[in-house]
Amino acid sequence: MDKEFIKEVINLIKGSDIKQISIEAEGFKIFIETHQKEISQRIETPVQVRHQEIMPPSEDIPKENLHVIKSPLVGTFYRSPSPGAPPFVEVGDMVSPGQVLCIIEALKVMNEIESDVRGKVVKILAENGETVEYGQPLFLIDTNV
DSSP states (O other), X not given: OOHHHHHXXXXXXXXXXXXXXXXXXXXXXXXXXXXXXXXXXXXXXXXHHHHHHSOOOOTTSOGGGEEEEEOSSSEEEESSSSTTSOOSOOTTOEEOTTOEEXXXXXXXXXXXXXXXXXXXXXXXXXXXXOEEOTTXXXXXXXXXX
């Protein structure tokens, strides 16, 4: 087990509700236990700072109609299913519940992130290949269309 794998496991736990995890591989065992209160305090500040950095949407879209799709985990954000493939969605696309918007890779697992609302994509807030945090806003969806 290498140090990078252990770091990925720790980052995944920080961004989840997991309270403890035990991993065994080739004679090596690691046990991690978290105290959610301490972790959430460390995560809250970066998420709030990122949220404040979001540029305001254009004036013609009422803010109360915008739905924020947030990252459910820590990982690498990908807009398309593979390098060179077209993105899942672009600004201006209509989306419906269950439609894949992006992939977040965590621990070498590709997690499809789906829309939970029907609407129009008005802003994509993460860059392709960028690391995203748990709770970080990824998409703004106008639900009044």
